[in-house]
Amino acid sequence: MSSTADAKLNIKARVSSGPRGLAKHEIVDTAVRLIEEVGEAGFSVRKLGDRVGCDPMAILYHFKNKDGMYRAMADALVAKLSPVGSDQPWQDRLRAHARDHRALALRYPNTFPLLQRFLNTGVADFPHIEMVHRALADAGVPDQEAPAVCLAWYAGVIGLCAAEINGLVRPARASEVAEIEALPAAEFPVLRKLAPSYLALESQAVFEIANELFIRGLCGQPGRSPD
């Protein structure tokens, strides 16, 4: 019962290996939980192996490499996005989908940034893309522009979420406001005047405003259809 004996026993137990159905989606789920606990810097295949209860290399057998595992984690995240009904006006459908992204980002702040690096490959979220395109069509976006607008929308939404996660979107600290107010008045009149209002900044409001701007931009299109 000594600790060394226990260790030996554990090693013995692990030595008896062989196929045991290490399910891919369970690995990925555990990986997402782990990266949320320890951050991306602290996330390693070895720790994941400990958490899953197997050798690290058993995990990498199921993925091409660590990046392949990141891709799978990104896939798992977008799979969590809610479906969006088609019975609302197009503005509300876009709003709902955008807010869904933000909620996901706030819930999985360490996993979400993987979307930016790996969304391009493998993730094909066709139902949601179809929804976005229908909304854009309802908004009067001409077909030839629709792909560009759709991509711009996703890039913008994900970029906003990433900015918030990384702490770019937050109320200013008093010291920062002081720093701005110390700038020469002749060159920075507007910024100095606005500095105090940065103290009360709400990240959600930033997100909402960005959405409204985008939607208003679509409304202001030259040949849009009437609503």
Added chain:
Amino acid sequence: MSSTADAKLNIKARVSSGPRGLAKHEIVDTAVRLIEEVGEAGFSVRKLGDRVGCDPMAILYHFKNKDGMYRAMADALVAKLSPVGSDQPWQDRLRAHARDHRALALRYPNTFPLLQRFLNTGVADFPHIEMVHRALADAGVPDQEAPAVCLAWYAGVIGLCAAEINGLVRPARASEVAEIEALPAAEFPVLRKLAPSYLALESQAVFEIANELFIRGLCGQPGRSPD
């Protein structure tokens, strides 16, 4: 004159150390060049030490740690942004600043993503922020909304650039279009119809369209001033 003698000489030269003014900005410039050559994954303090010609730890002496060095690299990047004159309409000022970001991103694709992670701390690009706020004021954005709109604008622009760098914004491959066209017609009518136009997608056009949407959104504001 043998190579071994040269090597020995070099080692001797390196062993005789002491202060020699390792200028911070030179380290950072070299670091940016290096990361552009080898990518972020291949970038290490040791390689940078080789490149600079000093011990790796001599570099980390000037920065808190590797992340501190990344921050300095991000600072160096935003310092490369061009100033924007104030003699154009506000739309053109925003457009110019946005295009400047994109040009920077395309020129330094491996360094630019650092902005997303480290822009929040330390980088205070006050002249440009003043410019953006003046443009927003000219566009009729009320003071209380200006900080949110400004942050949303930056987050959107940087997000767009990041998306393009990471390959999200690119023409579709034929195989991808085929995959979409194989989807059930009943559920994906719009996406299927638009799929072929993804083949001709131009990343610059996506960027321009996103900008125009944002600007049109600002134009469409309730109480905007006349231009």
Added chain:
DNA sequence: CTGTGCATTTCTACAGTGTAGAAATGGCGG
């Protein structure tokens, strides 16, 4: 000229990483 302090650079060492390649395991069809 001789210390001597000190910012700077170098050296050494350590704990940890991703993953290639070989070996072991154990369920399954013959």
Added chain:
DNA sequence: CCGCCATTTCTACACTGTAGAAATGCACAG
């Protein structure tokens, strides 16, 4: 029972960031 083979484990290697101690050489006091 055997042998196959996907799967898992083990071992090893090159590499990472960086803590901590030692060395270095410049500036300046005496």
